[in-house]
Amino acid sequence: xxxxxxxxxxxxxxxxxxxxxxxxxxxxxxxxxxxxxxxxxxxxxxxxxxxxxxxxxxxxxxxxxxxxxxxxxxxxxxxxxxxxxxxxxxxxxxxxxxxxxxxxxxxxxxxxxxxxxxxxxxxxxxxxxxxxxxxxxxxxxxxxxxxxxxxxxxxxxxxxxxxxxxxxxxxxxxxxxxxxxxxxxxxxxxxxxxxxxxxxxxxxxxxxxxxxxxxxxxxxxxxxxxxxxxxxxxxxxxxxxxxxxxxxxxxxxxxxxxxxxxxxxxxxxxxxxxxxxxxxxxxxxxxx
Ligand code: SF4
Ligand code: SF4
Numbered sequence: 001x002x003x004x005x006x007x008x009x010x011x012x013x014x015x016x017x018x019x020x021x022x023x024x025x026x027x028x029x030x031x032x033x034x035x036x037x038x039x040x041x042x043x044x045x046x047x048x049x050x051x052x053x054x055x056x057x058x059x060x061x062x063x064x065x066x067x068x069x070x071x072x073x074x075x076x077x078x079x080x081x082x083x084x085x086x087x088x089x090x091x092x093x094x095x096x097x098x099x100x101x102x103x104x105x106x107x108x109x110x111x112x113x114x115x116x117x118x119x120x121x122x123x124x125x126x127x128x129x130x131x132x133x134x135x136x137x138x139x140x141x142x143x144x145x146x147x148x149x150x151x152x153x154x155x156x157x158x159x160x161x162x163x164x165x166x167x168x169x170x171x172x173x174x175x176x177x178x179x180x181x182x183x184x185x186x187x188x189x190x191x192x193x194x195x196x197x198x199x200x201x202x203x204x205x206x207x208x209x210x211x212x213x214x215x216x217x218x219x220x221x222x223x224x225x226x227x228x229x230x231x232x233x234x235x236x237x238x239x240x241x242x243x244x245x246x247x248x249x250x251x252x253x254x255x256x257x258x259x260x261x262x263x264x265x266x267x268x269x270x271x272x273x274x275x276x277x278x279x280x281x282x283x284x285x286x287x288x
Contacts, residue, residue: 003102004149007056010093014086015060016228018133020118021145023054026154030117039123039158039180043113047106052144054151056103057111057118059131059138060086063227064214072285073240074278076264077212078232083139084265094143104144114142119155125179126167126216135223170219172205188213193264193273198280208285210240210277211268239263242285245278 004021011017027048034040048055062082069075097103106114112129115121120140121131130136159180168176175186184190191198192211217223238244239259248256253271261269 002149003097003145003147004056006097007058007103007143010090010097011058011060013093014090015062015082016134017061018059018120018131018138019056020115020120020152021054021056021149022114022118022154023151024048024052026151027055027114027117030154030156033156034113034158037158040113040116042110043117044109047104047109048144049104051146052104053148054145055106055109055114055118056143056145057114057120057140058143059115059120059134059140061134061138061227061229062086063229063231064135064137064217064223065227065231067232067234069208070235070237070240072242073208073235073237074210074242074281074285075208075235075240076210077214079139079214080211080264080268081232082229084261084263086139087265090141094141102146104146106142106144109142111140111142115140116158117155119152122160123158123180124167124220124222125159125161125165126171126176126220127180127182128217130220130222132222133225134227135225136217136220137223137227164221166219166221167216171216173202176216193268193270193277195273195276203280204284206277206281206284208281210274210281211264236263242278242282245274246282249275 011019031043062078064078066075094105098105115129116123121129124130124136128136168179173186173188175183188202188205189212191202253275257269257271
């Protein structure tokens with residue numbers, strides 16, 4: 001069976017999606033053309049081997065709307081909820097497909113570059129990829145392919161924002177003051193559950209967020225269309241009430257992580273990091 005039929009089948013059972021495939025020669029041409037483009041020059045070939053025929057990028061749509069937050073609780077960006085949910089579904093299926101030797105799951109190749117060159121979308125001034133159908137509300141994975149297929153046309157347009165700068169103006173930390181180029185050390189997401197110490201001046205700006213800051217995405221007119229995916233479920237008070245995390249240490253806190261991991265994934269549900277972020281946002285939530 002052609003490999004793209006398998007990939008399409010797995011994607012279709014995961015979420016509404018867009019799939020684009022580009023051949024290796026086109027990727028090489030794009031890289032040469034963009035080597036001095038500051039927005040999209042990050043593509044490395046380290047993971048792309050000489051037997052690959054091309055690369056396929058899948059974008060899975062999610063819903064950016066937040067449920068109502070119960071009093072005294074922390075919020076999360078729906079991105080983490082959906083990324084974790086989708087990963088749990090497609091990961092065993094793609095791993096099984098990878099065993100046939102027809103695909104390789106790419107883990108370290110710059111996915112935004114692949115998304116842009118394959119036509120999944122354009123770079124926004126918020127440094128996130130967007131397109132007309134999903135806006136920027138999608139989660140992406142990339143696969144190396146080892147057989148020929150019907151390749152999509154190479155996309156050579158980097159951006160389509162025009163004169164809009166709503167995201168740049170909305171960012172509370174001016175992390176987008178050089179449009180398209182995120183200043184990582186000024187972005188709130190950079191400090192959430194990563195173990196990197198947060199500058200004092202950013203703590204009040206964290207508001208009630210345990211993980212994720214969607215201010216620049218919510219400001220974007222590309223996200224105006226209704227999502228085809230249902231909103232994430234209501235917050236479970238038991239999982240998100242901040243007092244429980246402040247009152248527990250050591251093994252008590254560790255025991256709370258599997259429940260939290262159901263929402264944000266195991267990579268982020270790490271006791272020491274969750275505790276640190278709770279310390280950072282506790283007074284914001286209490287001031288309410
Ligand atoms: S995620 Fe938040 S802090 Fe980061 S660039 Fe967007 S609005 Fe600014
Ligand atoms: S808010 Fe405007 S400038 Fe920013 S990504 Fe969206 S369209 Fe582009």
